[in-house]
Amino acid sequence: DAKTTQPPSMDCAEGRAANLPCNHSTISGNEYVYWYRQIHSQGPQYIIHGLKNNETNEMASLIITEDRKSSTLILPHATLRDTAVYYCIVRRTGANSKLTFGKGITLSVRP
């Protein structure tokens, strides 16, 4: 599976948008971009995924560049409960679609 690169940490103010970047320059055509987050002492939580089009759901938006080599997760109005480690993962479409977690980015939302 393609590797991803994320900054180790970032912070944002409560109520503002949080834009979390991810590089996946070696992604191949049959790989999806997935985002999960892990709040302290909990299991990972699915946020959103996409193949090549931008996606939006009730939690976040996912912007994928046209060449698919990078993406940005956008939390439009961050709250204190969004403080977590966010993982950007590239995942194959095949049957064995295990997730390969990197170190993720620690997002701290400040009051």
Place this chain on the structure above:
Amino acid sequence: GAGVSQSPSNKVTEKGKDVELRCDPISGHTALYWYRQRLGQGLEFLIYFQGNSAPDKSGLPSDRFSAERTGESVSTLTIQRTQQEDSAVYLCASNQQGGMYEQYFGPGTRLTVT
């Protein structure tokens, strides 16, 4: 149930004892995965089930670790002769077959080997 469940939520065992960890996936999810997360670390893949068979066991760290799945439903991860380095949170996840379907995680079992 509505989500993936795991039991027990916490397990403390003495070094050398065997432990069994249980996972109940979301009904209808044919793919099931086990991961391990050591303190302060990322998740490590252990094993993947497709139905009741395990085509990928590449993440199991030693032959002390084994897993089975029955009825395309519940799965059990067994660790024999536990060691202190086995202390971790063991997470189970499931999804409909294929990488285009989101994978849902259970709350995990925290294993402490003393």
